[in-house]
Amino acid sequence: MSNYVNPQLAPTTRPPRPVDKKMRLKESGGVAAWMMLAPSLIFLAVCSIYPFAWIFRYVLYNYDGIPAHTRFTGMRNITTMFADAKFWNSVGTTFEYALWKLVFIIPLALIMAVLLNQKLRGSSFFRGVFFMPTVIASSISGMIFTFIFATGNGILNGIFQNLGLISQPIGWLTDTGVVMAAVIIMSVWAGFGNYMLYFVTGMTSISEDVYEASRIDGANGIQTFFRVTLPMLAPVLKVVLMLAITGAFKDYEAIMVLTNGGPGTRTNVMFLYIYNLIFGTGANATRQIGYGALLSLMAAVIVGAVTIIYNLVAKKLDDVV
Secondary structure, X not given: OOOOOOOOOOOOOOOOOOOOHHHHHHHOOHHHHHHHHHHHHHHHHHHHHHHHHHHHHOOOEEOOOOHHHOEEOOOHHHHHHHOOHHHHXXXXXXXXXXXXXXXXXXXXXXXXXXXXXXXXXXXHHHHHHHHHHHHOOHHHHXXXXXXXXXXXXXXXXXXXXXXXXXXXXXXXXXXXXXXHHHHHHHHHHHHHHHHHHHHHHHHHXXXXXXXXXXXXXXXXXXXXXXXXXXXXXXXXXXXXXXXXXXXXXXXOHHHHHHOOOOOOOOOXXXXXXXXXXXXXXXXXXXXXXXXXXXXHHHHHHHHHHHHHHHHHHHHHHHHHO
């Protein structure tokens, strides 16, 4: 038997052709993806990464905005920070403000979301009404509540006096005992509509069959909320809490317009204190950009630490549940 094989019919084994990386990137749509990401990446680099790097440049300098006045001070800014009682007082005020804001804004947003999630006439209208304050600039919110909380001719004092609830006007913005309550009221009004929509969106993803099963089992509205709605809303609740915590620690614009940290330093939150240092406003007539840059980094560390602690606690709760 002949072992001859026709070379035209013999199988040929050729080495695989090398794949050009550029061709593979083009075929997979990578070029188009990078082109769509480019504007966001440029914006991130210009507005976030570069300013953050710029802060590091002046941490160890005494800098007031004039290059000729820039002096290297070494560790002096760091030692000044640890001895700065006003800054650490502003940190404590920030924690107090954030705590009270969270205590009121999250339950209020959740309750309103539950009410507006019902299939009632006009619920869509009220969603828009409650969401409207979140699109108003923080400075405008501060101006609005300046008129509301004014001592002499304020709207709120006028309503209370007409109803006979008070005999003398309350110094909402001048009394250290009540000014924090005024700031909390303003911040809750301005922000709860955003979190309310998060909760409403989360509730719409819960199947109606689950509620139907709970009604068949005889659960009332309160039992349905705590045993069905709240557990199934837990992922959304964790995200909303994280956003609310970080947002509360970074608030300062509306407070600056409403009280400018006063009376005294009662509402002087952390980022407002840093703002006054960097721009030389308020009690700080001279700009201290170098020292303010260091405090900005410390504030970022504080907010980051709080966020990490919250994530660890949330993860532990998930493991327990």
